[in-house]
Amino acid sequence: MTEKLNMPVITSMEVMPVAGYDSMLMTLSGAHAPVFTRNLVILRDSFGHTGIGEIHGGDYTKESLEACIPLVMNQPVMRYRNILDAIHKAAKRAADDDGEGIQTLDISKLKYVVKSEWAIECALLDLVGQALGMRMCDLLGEGKQRDRVEVLGYLFYVSDRHKAEELHYLDESDSSDPWFRMRREKMLSHEEIVAQARCLHDKYGFRNFKLKGGVFSGAYEMETVRALKKAFPEGRINIDPNGAWSLQEAVDLCRDMKNVLTYVEDPCGPESGYSSREIMTEFKNAVQIPVATNMIATDWRQFY
Known part of the structure; x- marks a missing residue:
């Protein structure tokens, strides 16, 4: 069915840690470190497109993303919801994750709040949009609503x-x-x-x-x-x-x-x-x- 419809399939998934300089910014939990880290997810498909997603840094998140690679590889891009479903079903809660997130102000639990598959979903949607020739606002919403968005x-x-x-x-x-x-x-x-x-x-x-x-x-x-x-x-x-x-x-x-x-x-x-x-x-x-x-x-x- 995939070949008949000529749908793109995912040919590679790369998890790339990156870092940038930060200042000594103060928060409730102390000061920011001299650098901040993020994890990039780079997906490539059989049509030659590249989709990119990003998420919080750290080894825990990087390892969680890399564990998903077998569930993503060689899957049809258009079945991205099925890919995410497989990831959710395979996921297991860490032993010290009590499900309370960071509402108790324990910043060490941030890694459990930030779901690594979000980066994969963004990269998949990037590929879906490219395959269909659609912008993200058309793919997920009701189309472009404004030319500019003010940020604080x-x-x-x-x-x-x-x-x-x-x-x-x-x-x-x-x-x-x-x-x-x-x-x-x-x-x-x-x-x-x-x-x-x-x-x-x-x-x-x-x-x-x-x-x-x-x-x-x-x-x-x-x-x-x-x-x-x-x-x-x-x-x-x-x-x-x-x-x-x-x-x-x-x-x-x-x-x-x-x-x-x-x-x-x-x-x-x-x-x-x-x-x-x-x-x-x-x-x-x-x-x-x-x-x-x-x-x-x-x-x-x-x-x-």
Whole structure:
């Protein structure tokens, strides 16, 4: 049947780890390392097309992807759903994966939240679109809806890299580019974060910003948010503390921020026997500010 319809089949699958330089960006779990890692999935088919997907880095994810190669090789591209089904059925939960994802703020479990097959699915859809001559927006949605999509600038408190000389964070202090010079340097004050936002606005045109929180006290970070709103009164300003605050603290911090914050991402996590979903619902009802999450709904069962 495959030969009769002349459908492309997958002829190779390669998993390629890549790395790039990072700055000493601060988060709830500490500082970013001097480099960040990703895993690329490169699929090639019998029509000569190449499909690419990418996912979080790390040996665990790389090995999970490589274990899928026998389930992908020599399969018809158009049966990509069958390929994914075979991967799902063959998958086994790791012994120390309790299914809670990262809603308990245990970042070491991130590798269990990021499903490696997502990279394979993206690469497969890339091949399907090329075989049919269709854009992804036509293949998965209702076609092209707009010519441009505005994105926000992601702001981070940046620690002093000189405190960890042995890690060899990149030094760009001699760059002719203002942003390249700034991004590797310490930025911890309200004024320095506003300067970071202005520099990103000048270089890339960002008008809306999200601040990575969970680094200092909630009160300090809210002062930074207010400073950003003052500097960009027409901008949409958001904060993501990665669930660092208790429910009561989150309510106290955000109750009077309706005219400053557009939304709050993961302000609080599970507490007192209640799940993150229940706690976030209480928060939203109390402050009437939209919420977002990428921590508490990481498994389809968690949506029910």
